[in-house]
Amino acid sequence: MPDSPYRHLSHAYGRNHFTLDRPFQAILRFHLGTVPDLERLGEFAGKDLYEVADYVDKFGHPEHIMWSVDGERVDRAWMAPSEMRALEWLLKEGAVNRGPHRRGDWFEHFASLYLIADPGIGCILTVTNQTAYAIHKYGDASAQALLPSLIGEEDPIRYGATWFTEIQGGSDLGANRVRADLHEGRWTIDGDTKYFASNAGLAHLALVTARVGPDGRGAKGLGLFLVPEHDREGKRNFLVRRLKKKSGTVGVPTGEVEFHGAQAMLLGDVEQGIYYTLENLMVSRLANSMAALGIARKAYLEAYYYTQTRTTFGRRLIDHPLIRRDLLDLEVAIEGALALAFLAVEGFQKSWTDTPPYGPRYHYARLLTHITKNVTADMSAYVTKVAMELHGGLGFLREFPIERWHREALITPIWEGPSNIQALDLLEVIAKKRADRTLLQEIER
Ligand SMILES: Cc1cc2nc3c(=O)[nH]c(=O)nc-3n(C[C@H](O)[C@H](O)[C@H](O)COP(=O)(O)OP(=O)(O)OC[C@H]3O[C@@H](n4cnc5c(N)ncnc54)[C@H](O)[C@@H]3O)c2cc1C
Structure with a gap:
């Protein structure tokens, strides 16, 4: 181009x-x-x-x-x-x-x-x-x-989706109300509460959590299903009620989705749905960490080059000691978080084939992922804010790309589980799965 x-x-x-x-x-x-x-x-x-x-x-x-x-x-x-x-x-x-x-x-x-x-x-x-x-x-x-x-190996490309959150709960998946029922060997899904459905209107297939059996079983009563956009007769299998207006992440359509007797395929064992979902969230939490880091890096690049062209008090911005300190501070924050994030990727690479009931290497990968998700998201919000400030008033104008990065960074602490949820999940993986032992062994190594 x-x-x-x-x-x-x-x-x-x-x-x-x-x-x-x-x-x-x-x-x-x-x-x-x-x-x-x-x-x-x-x-x-x-x-x-x-x-x-x-x-x-x-x-x-x-x-x-x-x-x-x-x-x-x-x-x-x-x-x-x-x-x-x-x-x-x-x-x-x-x-x-x-x-x-x-x-x-x-x-x-x-x-x-x-x-x-x-x-x-x-x-x-x-x-x-x-x-x-x-x-x-x-x-x-x-x-x-x-x-x-x-995965782009075959035409036409199909897009997927992960629809877990409902209006009454995103962190609390145990509150899911969308139901799955089995009739004559075939699963159907019903419910209109899937409230944050990214890729709505684009996805050809969606992963959907749905309640199976009696109510009151919380997250353990969820199965994980694959729901195609069209049913076996070629009719629409779910409806998109509306798309949402968002502060950022505009490139992805996020909507509300309704199921009325949608045909679905069960994934794996119906009793293990919540564990498959948590596994799946590890993939997106690592992806979120990478997005947070990438956003921070791009905002940093804008600031780094801008400080070489803008002059104040007779010097380029980058020649002012405080500006150098700011840039160094941002670089250290990005590089530290990058190192942490790829340690978590290594944990995932070693454990991604594990299945329930899992072992120490999976729990360790989860521990690293919860920490990484939090650290990278906070870092990104901070770096993009300072990078914006380093542009002065110009950083606040919608005319230039720098202002977008801070808006984009602010989603990264929220979706895929906000910081308190990462902290609670981290506690769980330490207290119940003793992932801290693997961490200590790794530190000693
Ligand atoms: C743009 C966008 C796209 C999204 N796309 C999808 C998607 O495709 N699929 C999907 O499934 N979801 C999606 N989500 C939903 C997102 O994952 C949830 O919004 C998020 O997980 C938080 O859930 P919630 O909004 O219900 O907040 P809540 O669970 O109501 O939490 C509100 C606040 O309370 C805190 N909190 C909750 N419980 C506790 C507790 N026990 N102790 C301490 N603090 C607590 C949380 O940390 C949070 O800060 C999307 C969200 C957005 C904004």
């Missing part, structure tokens, strides 16, 4: 976000013994994708198409064509969602999400990856057949 006038708005635009990030490369080398080739993705992330994501935030919001021109209920999300092309590139050329089960590598997958950074586009990719991950681990042969299209 030729240079666009967008370069007048941003200092980070037009650079290769992989090649310029040597601390990131050093961390990858530490874990992998070599640096994977992410140059093409780094170029895409610093140019085409950077511009497209900002365009979508400002002008290209998804729109709910409830009815077709022929009066048919379609419930699709209209998305900016440039965003759809970027997604296709990321899935096919960027090979973002290919874990070890698809001849890929989790380090490269999560490293790619760091370079992509945009939490809207990152969310679309992540919930699709989570769907593929659950199918790979717990899906039957008919579900497995859908896998290649979810």
